[in-house]
Amino acid sequence: LLDAVTHDLRTPLTSIKAAVTTLLDEPESGGLRDEDRSELLEIVNEETDRLNDFIEKLVGLARLEAGEFGQPPVPGSVEEIIQNAVDRASRRLGQRRVEVVIPADLPPVAVNSISVSEAVFTVIDNAAKFSGPESVVRISAEVLGPAIEISIEDQGPGLPKELGDRIFEKFVRADAGHSGRGAGLGLGLAFARGILETQHGSIRF
Numbered sequence: 182l183l184d185a186v187t188h189d190l191r192t193p194l195t196s197i198k199a200a201v202t203t204l205l206d207e208p209e210s211g212g213l214r215d216e217d218r219s220e221l222l223e224i225v226n227e228e229t230d231r232l233n234d235f236i237e238k239l240v241g242l243a244r245l246e247a248g249e250f251g252q253p254p255v256p257g258s259v260e261e262i263i264q265n266a267v268d269r270a271s272r273r274l275g276q277r278r279v280e281v282v283i284p285a286d287l288p289p290v291a292v293n294s295i296s297v298s299e300a301v302f303t304v305i306d307n308a309a310k311f312s313g314p315e316s317v318v319r320i321s322a323e324v325l326g327p328a329i330e331i332s333i334e335d336q337g338p339g340l341p342k343e344l345g346d347r348i349f350e351k352f353v354r355a356d357a358g359h360s361g362r363g364a365g366l367g368l369g370l371a372f373a374r375g376i377l378e379t380q381h382g383s384i385r386f
Contacts, residue, residue, distance in 0.1 A: 189235055190232070190235070193228035193229070193231045193232045193235075194228075194232070196224055196225075196228045197224070197225050197228045197229065200221040200222075200224045200225050200228075201225065203221055204218070204221055204222075234306075235368075238368040238369060238372050239368065241372050241375075241376075242351065242368060242371065242372055242375065245372070245375035245376070245379070246375075250296070250375070250376065250379050253293065254291040254292050254293055254380065255291070255292075255293065255294065256289040256290065256291050257289055257290060257291075257292065257294035258289055258294075259283060259287050259289070259290055259322050259329055259331070260283050260287070260322075261294065262290075262292075262294050262297050262298045262301060262331075263281060263283065263298075263301060263320055263322065263331065264281070265294075265298045265302075266298045266299075266301035266302035266305055267279055267281065267305065267320070269298075269302050270302055270305045270306055270309065273305075273306050273309045273310075274305070274309050274318065275309070275314055276314055276315050277309060277312065277313075277314065277315065277316055277317065277318050278315075278316075278317045278318070279317075279318050279319075279320065280317060280318070280319045280320070281320045281321070282319070282320070282321040282322075283321070283322045284322070284323065284324075287322055287323075287324065287329065288324070288329070290329055292380045292382070293380060296376050296379065296380060297376070297377065297380055297382070299373075299376055300372075300373040300374075300376040300377050300384070301320075301331060301333070301373075303369050303370070303372055303373040303376075304333045304370070304373055304384075305318065305320070305333060306369065307369055307370060308333055308334075308335035308337065309335075311335065311337040311338065312335040312336050312337035313336060313337070316335065316336040316337070317335075317336055318333065318334070318335050318336075319332075319333070319334045319335075320332070320333050320334075321334075328382075340386065344386075345386055346385055346386050348370055348386055349370045349371055349373070349374040349384055349386070350367075350371055351367065351368065351371040352367045352368070352371075353367050353371075354367035370384070
């Protein structure tokens, strides 16, 4: 665990340090092209976001385990919950096409909208990480008995069947070879599950 945490902190810090060092050395190196400077600043911005997201997940999980995350339910719109999550994830989604399918007659839900939107954002963010840059992310909602189910589908490689719902446990993750990229520490989906459970909801693969 310590090795994984250290890796997830050190990797973005190394990228930020390298980019900033290059920018600081610019006068001595004869100057950078505008596009190179912009690319370095984008690296700093993206890696800072990555660090911030990692720390937020760690703090959020600690709050969940301490019983400090639960919020009182207030009837709210499923469409607003989803749209807020999509808006927040827009930069992560990049060129991916997002399809949102929500019935017009969907009833309100008695949950804390901010908390549930955070969980939906986390799953959308995960879909963006493990799907192609020009693929489709589809989000839908429907009434299932006494509950409302929100589904998020992407066109990534999927998960190994043997993982199943264990993927929602802390520190469980698909290996980097399967995902085609760094797999992270395995906190995001555990965080989403924890949030939904405080709202008497659930999540499944």
